[in-house]
Amino acid sequence: MLDQYKQQHPYLLALDSIIFGFDGESLKVLLVKRGVEEQTWSLMGGWLQPNEGLEQAAARILFELTGLTDVYLEQLYAFGEPHRDPIVRTISVAYFSLVKVADYESKISETFQARWFSIYDLPILLFDHGDMVDLAIKRLRYKAAQHPIGFELLPDKFTIPQLKKLYDAIYNTNFDKRNFSRKILSTNLLIKLDEKQKGFSRRGAYYYQVDLAKYKQETDSFLNFIPT
Amino acid sequence: MLDQYKQQHPYLLALDSIIFGFDGESLKVLLVKRGVEEQTWSLMGGWLQPNEGLEQAAARILFELTGLTDVYLEQLYAFGEPHRDPIVRTISVAYFSLVKVADYESKISETFQARWFSIYDLPILLFDHGDMVDLAIKRLRYKAAQHPIGFELLPDKFTIPQLKKLYDAIYNTNFDKRNFSRKILSTNLLIKLDEKQKGFSRRGAYYYQVDLAKYKQETDSFLNFIPT
């Protein structure tokens, strides 16, 4: 009865994460220099352990390397070309993650050489990691156009101009601020706070927070989210 | 140097396909009774071979069981909960496929017990195959709302009423035929033929074909595809 299992070849299974961050100006991806190929940048990755599920493993690896928990994590794609890892055949399930850069800064582990790279200025990457990043960017654009996931990249309190800059960065464009704010506010997902941002502009922009209850509900519904 | 590879556990890697078909009335999934669990229906599946990529393997398995080639095949999700297969830990990469039922009929292999089930009347399935089907239906609805993939489920020549019935089946609703045909035709993806369908209605409906050149271009672009 087990024969049909025993005849089969097993494969190594890795998890790699494309970690997006936004520094207020441009969209960034977190890359590391690791183990085998010290001279090449690569995605954060690790191996699946026998007692854990795929997403659980991706979350563990992300925690080990950044100290972050409770971040947005979504399966991107399984990569399995025979020679993608030239040493041993490995299947990699890629995840993409959206983190708030400020949270990360405070928790950065010094053990790893890690750096944020603008998505428009990436180095050569290990194996097929470049394809993974390309696909992740495509998916982020696709998804952010319909679901309000952009908030995951901003601090808990943010201003409308900050949010617009984020969308400008994601789509490499320049949305009209009037249409942008009308559309964003029409979702009723934002709660205006009484507080203004200090120090950036003279007038100061109002801070907003996501209405978490509504946000959780809407995560699965369709929303057309790109204005002009 | 290979140490970090050697320390790692390998896993079996399976591919399972959710195969959708449309018989003119309702949306169907093709299920089989196979090997180990003769009494339970399951998805079509098989093992990854050492020399093939994931999509290649999924296409091979689909061919072995149905004789079909050149079908629409898209990676759905990688499933890897530790005990999803209670005998040996197996990671399964699920694909979903859209086939033209008429093509399949002629090529059906008699080796396997296979049957089409309405998506609204599915039996209990092996392992987590039920979750896979649920996710595939969700993905098909999501995707068909924006990309004109519905054609993959119809014969090369089809009528507008047939296409509407397909969309009615996918979304379990009843679109307004006037709005539906206006919207579909406005894409300019359909070429009207000089021929009418015979035998179904007295008047007969015109056949249409997909403009393949345009279709390939648009496959990756956004199209809001659900009318009323």
Added chain:
DNA sequence: CCAAAAGTGTTTGATGTACACCCATGA
């Protein structure tokens, strides 16, 4: 000539897009 399905047009409301001016504030 009748039943059954095919085919087509108009009106109304909602949403998207383009565009420009005043406001608040710190220096």
Added chain:
DNA sequence: TCATGGGTGTACATCAAACACTTTTGG
């Protein structure tokens, strides 16, 4: 008082939604 970024409103075009009648033809 002025420079800088924040905030808002309106007109027009486009698209979605609701809705009903005429056409064709085989029996």
